[in-house]
Amino acid sequence: MADLATPSSKVQALPVTHPENFPVASWLCPPALRPSIAAIYAFARAADDIADEGEKNAADRLAMLQVFRLALHNTTSAKDIHPEIFMPLQQVIADKALPVGLLDDLLKAFEQDVTATAQGRGYPDMPALLQYCELSANPVGRLLLHLYGVSDHLSLVQSDAICSALQLINFWQDLSEDIPRGRYYLPQDQAAKLPSAELIESLCQHARDLMMTGAPLVHTVPGRAGWELRLVVQGGLRIIEKVRNLGPQAMHIRPHLRPWDIALMFWRSLWM
Numbered sequence: 506m507a508d509l510a511t512p513s514s515k516v517q518a519l520p521v522t523h524p525e526n527f528p529v530a531s532w533l534c535p536p537a538l539r540p541s542i543a544a545i546y547a548f549a550r551a552a553d554d555i556a557d558e559g560e561k562n563a564a565d566r567l568a569m570l571q572v573f574r575l576a577l578h579n580t581t582s583a584k585d586i587h588p589e590i591f592m593p594l595q596q597v598i599a600d601k602a603l604p605v606g607l608l609d610d611l612l613k614a615f616e617q618d619v620t621a622t623a624q625g626r627g628y629p630d631m632p633a634l635l636q637y638c639e640l641s642a643n644p645v646g647r648l649l650l651h652l653y654g655v656s657d658h659l660s661l662v663q664s665d666a667i668c669s670a671l672q673l674i675n676f677w678q679d680l681s682e683d684i685p686r687g688r689y690y691l692p693q694d695q696a697a698k699l700p701s702a703e704l705i706e707s708l709c710q711h712a713r714d715l716m717m718t719g720a721p722l723v724h725t726v727p728g729r730a731g732w733e734l735r736l737v738v739q740g741g742l743r744i745i746e747k748v749r750n751l752g753p754q755a756m757h758i759r760p761h762l763r764p765w766d767i768a769l770m771f772w773r774s775l776w777m
Contacts, residue, residue: 509687520728535729538652541601544593547650548577549611551590557688563623567616574612577605595611601652607644614641616646627689630750635694642672652740653730660726666719673712674741677705677748681759711747716741723777735774743770752774 509545534542550580555569556563560751576586577594597603617637628634646664676683676690683690716738723735740762747760762770 506705521696531690535735538730540593541603541652542649544590544597545603545608545645547590548573548594548608549645551587552612556618557622557686563619566619568614568736570612570619577608577612603648604651607648610644611639616619617641622686624687625687627691627693629692630694631692634673634690638669638672639665642668649730650726653726655726657725658720662749663719663722665723667722667734668713668719668740670712670716670719671737671741673708673715674745674748677708677712677755678744678760680755681757701756705752705755706749708746712745713742716745732774735777736770737769738777739773742773 552570552573555566555573561569577592585602594608598605613635616639627635643665644667649662650660651665659722681700691708695707699707720738723731723738725731726734743766744760745764748755749758751758
């Protein structure tokens with residue numbers, strides 16, 4: 506168990522064990538920030554798993570997320586509730602003055618997921634989906650900008666655009682897995698009136714446009730972190746290309762990034 510007096514650089518967060526399409530505390534990230542980013546990731550990943558993995562019912566999932574909220578807001582509880590997650594996280598919160606409200610927003614998003622899935626409820630339109638992204642994705646970007654010392658209004662807006670685009674791209678990538686599990690992220694108004702091919706094309710174009718709105722942020726984020734962000738942006742754009750190429754088959758096939766895609770992403774990142 507870590508001591509709260511231990512510097513965050515010495516705290517060991519849980520390793521990144523889930524496969525990810527986009528870099529998480531990668532070798533491009535500034536080494537001094539890797540423990541902080543890993544601690545945030547471990548918290549978000551574990552809470553996300555509570556929301557949608559395993560066979561627990563909605564009431565149990567919501568109760569477990571509430572326990573996470575208690576540990577997030579109470580350093581004493583952090584010593585007893587999943588200390589492998591919350592001791593490193595509490596150290597980062599203390600060392601970096603991390604905005605706890607942004608972490609709580611992630612829990613709100615996971616709770617929303619649990620409730621929506623239990624009720625078989627989707628999202629009526631794109632604005633409703635983007636409101637969800639404000640809780641589920643945008644806080645992550647703002648937390649990272651906080652660690653990088655970037656806080657101007659334009660950068661925050663661009664970060665929100667990138668993160669919302671990544672969340673939407675993740676939805677469109679996972680259609681073949683989410684729909685059979687009763688998780689509906691397709692905007693209902695478009696799904697009701699557009700043929701499948703037009704629907705996928707429209708969704709992909711919207712996500713791409715949103716990503717490009719935020720892409721100039723790569724020139725603001727300093728040093729190695731800016732280069733990692735270039736790969737994040739290019740990873741999202743590459744996935745959306747694959748979804749677009751699949752068209753209606755994206756409802757049944759989940760696209761993946763392959764080694765040659767990584768090489769292409771590196772090449773494209775050089776020209777941003």
